[in-house]
Amino acid sequence: MPEFIGLREAVGKYVKPGCTLAAEGFTHLIPHAAGLEIIRQRIRHLTLIRMTPDIIYDQLIGMGAADKLVFSWGGNPGVGSLFRLRDAYERGVPHPMVFDEHAHAAMANAYQAGASGMPMAIFKGYRGTSYPEVNPNIRFIECPFTGETLTAVPAHRPDVAIIHAQRADRQGNVWLKGILGVQKEAVLASRHSIVTVEEIVDSVDERQGGVVIPRWAVTAVCHVPMGAFPSYAEGYYERSNAFYVKWGDVSRTLPSFLEWMDTFVLSTDDFDQYLQKLKEHGYV
Amino acid sequence: MSSEIYTPEEMMIVTAARLLENDDVVFIGIGLPSKAASLARLTHAPGIALIYESGPLDTAPEVLPLSIGDGELSRTAKAVVSVPEMFNYWLQGGRIRTGFLGAAQIDRFGNLNSTVIGDYRAPKVRLPGAGGAPEIASFCSRTLVMLQQNPKTFVDAVDFVTTAGFLRGGDARERLRVPGRGPVAVITDLGVLEPHPDSHELVLTKVHPGVSQEMVFKATGWPLQTADVVGETQPPTAAEMRVLRSLRTAMPAGPMVGVV
Secondary structure (H helix, E strand, O other): OEEEEEEHHHHHHOOOOOOOEEOOOOEEOOOOHHHEEEEEEOOOEEEEEEEEOOHHHHHHHHHHHHHHEEEOOEEEEOOOOOHHHHHHHHOHHHOOOEEEOOOHHHHHHHHHHHOOOOOEEEEEOOOOHHHHOOOOEEEEEOOOOOOOEEEEOOOOOOOOOEEEEEEEEEEOOEEOOOOOOOOOHHHHHOOOOEEEEEEEEOOOOOOHHOEEEEEOOEEEEEOOOOOOOOEEOOOOOOOHHHHHHHHHHHHHOOOHHHHHHHHHHEEEEOHHHHHHHHHHOOOO | OOHHHHHHHHHHHHHHOOOOOOOEEEEEEHHHHHHHHHHHHHHHOOEEEEEEOOOOOOOOOEEEEOOOOOOHHEEEEEEEEHHHHHHHHHOOOOOOOOOEEEOOOEEOOOEEOOOEEEEEOOEEEEEOOOOOOOHHHHOOOEEEEEEEOOOEEEEOOOOOEEEOOOOOOOHHHHOOOOOOEEEEEEEEOOOEEEEOOOOOOOOEEEEEEOOHHHHHOOOOOOOEOOOOOOEOOOOOOOHHHHHHOOOOOOOOOOOOOOOO
């Protein structure tokens, strides 16, 4: 049975300096509110894992929260670059980071292996590419039955997974619908999991469609309406494509990024205040 | 609207769309491939199955998604699967015919780069990275590639092989033991390139109307060979242009609150 606590308490309790964190979401249901709370609490030296690091990881990296990034596609979807990620990679700004770079197939399999209690994932990947030359975590093994060469990558075993979902029920069962990404795998691969939700309802099950992550796999549930904004929650609100486009301008230079973060994130106490301030400035 | 008035990019999208068939099953990258696939579905290929790596299987978006995971894609899909299922069962399992990719760079053997320009450890430009591309190009039966053609994008050898084409040519790809045939056509704003059957070097097979071979040579970073007969693509029809220009990209002003 998960604990029902506020986001500030959940982040403080489970996201420790130096820990390995997977805040997952594949365009949909990205846990933005939780990411901003990590920034407000100035938690640092994180190893961040994410298939598709986007704005919230750009913000964590730009604010200096991460020492390492494990990823497979780092861009602003449909818009272009993540400038804070690029600055970290190209110029070591705000500090040099370690990059453990993969392709999607490897990352998805690494989560699945972690969820399955396996030390590594086996699949057929990276053939003919330059990735094995630059990433020692990509290795090849021989199938003991067929002799075929297969690809191996280490399993993801994060200390904590954070996801956003549409609903949890009062027992703490979590319900997601729409594009599911690797959220279930990330939760099951991790020692602890924090789930922010749009709504807490009496009961959820798969007869309502969607996917349920049962309560005993969840550590903490936090009620954070709009907690995925500017990503979206199917059935609740649309992706704010306009915000993603705007982020390209905001994040282009370090000074304009820092000023924005100071105005909207560090000068607000929580996600509600942050959203309120975004509304006042015409972002929402 | 006259069918004779169109941009090079529109010519490119129309040409790519025509390479998709009604019974095709297509794994789609965002941007131009997404536009071309939607154009095909709304014109000659209504039966086409469109697949995006975020999970939607057989989707029919009415507005073009900005990202590969827009809600429009899951709402209009026959099924939405998890990302591990997408890459393992559907892609690696060999259930997808055509992979449809873009890239920042391509070389004479159809290898693609979307990772870095320059040295991997100290690049001039850090690009987003692989996403699904390496395995899309390995496990789809064939790959189509779309990108603008100029000396910066069409290079003799890519800085980083994000996605293997024919490596250094000849039978190098066969020796990789991947099921997919690799890039069968590269569609650009100037024409179409296809691999030579033996050397697997990309050769010019078609130019768009009004484009000279000389223009294509100048836009290519290696001494480009041509097919024995270089054809000319058909300009867009009025119907193709009507549909293409009616495609709108999803760009809501902000969130719309309300429970479905």
